């Protein structure tokens with residue numbers, strides 16, 4: 001084979017891309033549009049101004065990374081609620097099993113992916129931080 | 134045995150078996166929902182339907198149908214599966230299906246069956262139930278919306294607990310389980326109904342929402358309260374004991390527990406537990422290191438004979454034996470004892486002289502095998518509730534005759550055909566003597582009795598106890614005494630049962646001998662269903678006796694030790710787990726002794742009143758944190774292993790004693806297992822036992838009998854004085870010793886001391902429930918709340934001893950009956 005041919009073929013691709021829409025996003029000025037089924041940070045759904053979660057412990061049970069901590073309690077109406085609901089984002093593998101397991105559709109995964117932080121402690125998301133705003 | 138064919142398998146089964154039992158015996162599983170092996174067959178749910186060829190393939194319930202010769206049974210044809218599915222669909226029709234918030238989830242029979250039979254749609258439609266939920270008591274939540282009407286709760290409460298709090302009410306679709314007048318539940322809170330409920334209709338509130346069933350680690354153990362020695366399973370999560378779990382295959386009692394065993398576990402993880410050794414500095418208890426504390430104690434123990442010790446019989450056999458070694462060999466003192474001395478004297482003195490062995494001559498299993506039970510004090514139910522269940526079942530299922538001699542009526546008196554002879558308090562021994570005399574006079578004794586040593590003496594000594602004379606003294610009639618005597622003597626098998634404990638000063642060696650005399654006269658010992666069963670108070674009371682942890686060979690007993698503290702003969706007192714300030718008679722004397730003693734060491738779980746007076750306090754471990762053995766009242770030696778890791782800053786009493794032995798220059802055995810090997814080698818009856826064999830199953834330590842008649846001293850009960858009431862002390866159902874004060878369950882139901890008095894006295898003194906009374910005796914006076922009840926006879930009042938907030942020993946100095954005045 002002519003030693004020039006592969007170079008020409010390579011350059012062809014390079015030139016073609018010069019006229020195509022760039023794939024790279026100029027993050028953070030440009031932001032991605034995440035799809036509906038993107039598995040980002042968890043969100044606890046709210047209904048009647050309360051978290052829907054009934055603290056059934058199915059998500060911590062199913063979680064393969066064992067990063068969910070739930071502590072149930074009884075409120076004044078004898079209803080069960082999660083007094084503690086925490087997810088350790090350093091351990092979460094974003095598999096979405098928790099969402100699938102939830103029997104009351106109280107949990108979702110949002111498009112939020114910017115999870116960087118300065119302290120280890122800040123990766124443990126408390127119920128307050130997870131509540132859907 | 135009959136031959137049957139189940140699912141094409143030729144099997145045999147006992148004649149009395151039901152189809153369900155026959156299948157189970159042969160490893161064939163038939164699903165059940167309303168059946169429980171402890172209860173009578175009921176047949177409410179129809180989950181267990183099977184086909185029997187001889188019945189033309191009709192579907193019949195396996196749990197109620199007995200097997201017959203040649204039966205051909207099919208347990209899972211497509212028709213049966215269909216029928217079972219429909220049963221489930223109908224059950225789920227009105228069921229709330231709120232598994233996410235239901236604590237039964239994961240352990241729910243309905244949930245499991247629904248899953249197994251893949252019932253994921255429902256052909257029917259109906260409204261859900263709208264019953265209101267009973268949150269009125271702190272221990273049991275009743276949500277009748279989840280009930281599947283299996284009736285197990287009502288049946289267990291009736292058949293075994295014999296309380297009868299629950300029953301079916303209303304009819305048809307409205308049927309539900311309810312209490313009297315459809316009111317809130319108010320019962321003895323044994324939790325038996327909760328344990329058998331197949332669904333989440335009855336739940337334990339102390340455990341509510343604490344954890345999911347599948348997240349618990351299950352640890353088998355032995356109850357740390359009374360001498361019944363019930364086996365239990367602790368549910369542990371994150372190193373905390375969160376609940377007790379029902380296991381119908383555990384122990385002679387098949388998983389049954391009383392309120393203390395089931396709901397009283399919270400002391401284990403109590404925030405009040407001591408977590409650091411304390412040393413008194415400048416008059417104040419300050420935290421310190423183990424090394425400093427133990428060095429201080431070891432230094433004091435070197436003083437030898439001026440050292441004395443009191444231990445609680447809640448310690449393991451190994452700990453008690455090691456403590457004894459420490460005291461005898463390394464310290465050089467014989468002054469040690471437990472349980473105020475009198476609480477074990479029935480065994481150590483009474484049975485030793487009457488039967489030649491410091492143990493009961495019968496076991497709990499004899500109760501149901503007997504023909505007649507003679508119970509001394511109705512309190513036997515309150516002190517040992519699960520033994521009480523055995524009595525209930527004996528009387529109700531086996532038709533065993535129950536006679537009670539007591540100073541008050543009680544729950545046992547309510548059993549069918551039970552006779553209760555209510556005598557003036559303090560006359561127990563006299564009444565037993567009168568029965569013995571009647572047996573001799575009416576020639577109801579067996580011939581062999583005359584060959585038993587002491588026969589001649591007993592005949593002469595009993596001459597003054599004619600039925601008539603005792604009747605006059607005790608308030609009974611001579612006819613009743615004679616009738617009881619002849620019933621006891623003529624019964625084929627008869628068993629005498631009496632409780633002992635720190636609240637029962639009158640249940641001493643004399644009472645034991647008086648009871649033993651009856652058994653010896655009529656030859657009712659050493660046989661199945663016969664003998665005398667002394668119910669020892671604490672979980673290891675019998676073990677403490679077997680280990681010889683009481684005053685012998687001239688050592689001082691508990692009460693003498695306290696005297697010696699005052700006189701200065703005892704300068705160092707080591708108290709392991711006892712709280713004498715609350716539980717020993719005569720608080721003033723105990724206080725004076727603890728004040729006077731130069732150096733007081735207390736090893737405890739909690740900073741009790743006694744511990745608060747100590748110079749050194751050592752934080753010890755509960756039964757859930759250690760390894761060892763407990764010996765139950767009928768000498769079942771049972772192994773316990775740690776269910777949770779102990780707090781790093783606490784030590785088991787075994788470690789404490791072993792460390793002290795080393796500090797005193799001795800050499801201690803390394804592990805409880807090694808100590809037990811020593812115990813097995815030296816303790817009569819324990820030969821051949823070892824931790825390894827006991828790990829699997831407890832074993833009975835054998836008891837030999839060398840009978841002899843002994844003349845019991847009968848102290849006349851105090852004269853009735855005008856305007857005074859006779860106070861008897863004892864235990865209340867919800868508590869055992871002073872430990873249960875730290876169990877939330879018991880404290881929810883019975884939080885404080887009280888004075889129980891008869892309606893007659895209440896109306897004389899114009900007292901109503903919960904009135905605050907000033908109760909005074911010669912020893913002092915104190916305030917107690919009134920509880921008016923129908924079981925007390927006029928002139929007699931009862932007070933439990935467990936509470937340090939209302940220490941009954943402020944007015945009680947250790948006599949079986951105390952005369953008191955009561956004022957509002």
Ligand code: SF4
Pocket residue numbers: 052053054055056057058059060070082098101102103104105106107233
């Ligand atoms: S599965 Fe759903 S309801 Fe259950 S604990 Fe998780 S978020 Fe809460």
Ligand code: SF4
Pocket residue numbers: 228229230231232233235236237238239241242243244279332333334
């Ligand atoms: S009783 Fe069983 S089936 Fe019913 S809600 Fe509770 S766990 Fe679910």
Ligand code: SF4
Pocket residue numbers: 273286289290294296297298299320321322323324325326327
């Ligand atoms: S707790 Fe015991 S006494 Fe009370 S209703 Fe249940 S079984 Fe009966």
Ligand code: SF4
Pocket residue numbers: 279280281282283284285286287310326329330331332334335
């Ligand atoms: S409450 Fe429980 S045990 Fe009682 S009938 Fe209902 S389902 Fe059965």
Ligand code: SF4
Pocket residue numbers: 356357358359360361362363389390391392393394395517518519520869
């Ligand atoms: S307190 Fe006694 S009767 Fe009750 S569960 Fe414990 S050992 Fe059994």
Ligand code: FES
Pocket residue numbers: 164165166167168175176177178179180181182194195196197
């Ligand atoms: S288990 Fe047989 S009818 Fe319920």
